[in-house]
Amino acid sequence: MGFKSKARRAKEADGTSSTKKRRGRDLEDGEKPCAVKGCDNWADKSHGGRSIAFDNLADVWDEDDLVGEGRRLAICKPCYRHYKKEKKEDESQTW
Ligand SMILES: [Zn+2]
Structure with a gap:
């Protein structure tokens, strides 16, 4: 007598489809934060960063x-604009 008990688990916790995607490629959010402390702008090229x-x-x-x-x-x-301005004044001294 071969009796196979099929332990079926149809409801296995397979991938919960609510995985949060942190790496969105939206243009609204950049990936590079500005290197200046206290500044919370994005420094991505698409945001005009340098x-x-x-x-x-x-x-x-x-x-x-x-x-x-x-x-x-x-x-x-x-x-960057601030930086350029500062640098310009610097250069105006003409070493
Ligand atoms: Zn900045």
Whole structure:
């Protein structure tokens, strides 16, 4: 007598379809936050951000005010404008 008890579990907890996607590719949200501390803008290229060498940024901001890794940090558009302005005044001194 072969009696097979089929332990069927039709209702197995398979993938709950409510997985939150954190990596949305929306344009509204960037991926790179601005490297300037306290600034919560996005520094993505699509947001007008720029990648600036750390040394240059350190001329304008305090190093403690810069967040990020690497030699280049991404800053947002408003910060870049500020940076450019500061740099311009710097250059006007003509060494
Ligand atoms: Zn910024």
